[in-house]
Amino acid sequence: MKQILMIGGLALLAATALLLAYASTRPDEFRVERKLRIAASSDKLWPLIGELRAFNRWNPYERKDPAIKGRYSGAATGPGSRYEWESDKVGVGSLEITGQQPGQAVQMRLDFVKPFEAHNQAEFRLVPQGDGSTDVIWSMQGPANLISKVMGVFINMDKMVGRDFEDGLVNLQHIAKE
Template structure:
């Protein structure tokens, strides 16, 4: 009996690992919001990492988080590092591209609670006095990430944060 249970358990574990291995090698999470303000008003709120404290949903998850800024105040080369509790972990982001007023690309490095290296894009498309802002994050899915995604949806975990951030950004820009 024990041998049968062990074999069934082993087959289930092997099936789980095989399923995880078959998952996509990359991920992409994306949300879009329409902001009733010109791109020239929205862009500075994104390209200046100091302004993120006013609209980013991650800032509210750990108000005691330690923050460090390096490089230029805004634009390419601006760096924001954080160290917080288990809700925000430890990480770093650097603006690697800033094309005013239409695009900001950020390299995201997470070190704790798990290591990951991703890219975030903000694309701003002006549409008559309003701006459509798309916030996307994408990157590789190594095996451990694939295994976690069997049980947890990355889109389900991060998507609501992006929606909250875009709503906060909208409220700031429309003032």
């Protein structure tokens, strides 16, 4: 029995070492990006993206938890505009506008505290099209530490977060029709 436990323990140790070795070869940064062409001008879409209160009308993470506790601070719009949230479903964190090119792009710092700590950058870009529609591009990128690399072996972050981005862009599309 003792020998079986020792062999099992060594096998578990070897599997863990192989997992860590494989995970350490994964990229040190991640990037998720989704795009949707919306039948609206960039002028119509900009207020829904460039201001956090309007953004939260279509933000898929806000919609996941109607009981979310959020608080706005800083500037009403533009760099320094900040939103903090606490939720049992989407965790605890904050979002701050760090840069804007009105009508074209907004950059945000996204900090998660729970369920795990992460510090990422998000960006929305608006690319007007000749037919009056606009390509809206939502991206997020950040560092991938060893824990996130190990998680990435089992969970496809691009698919998981990408689905949320796709849902959010569809929500934006619906609001833009109002």
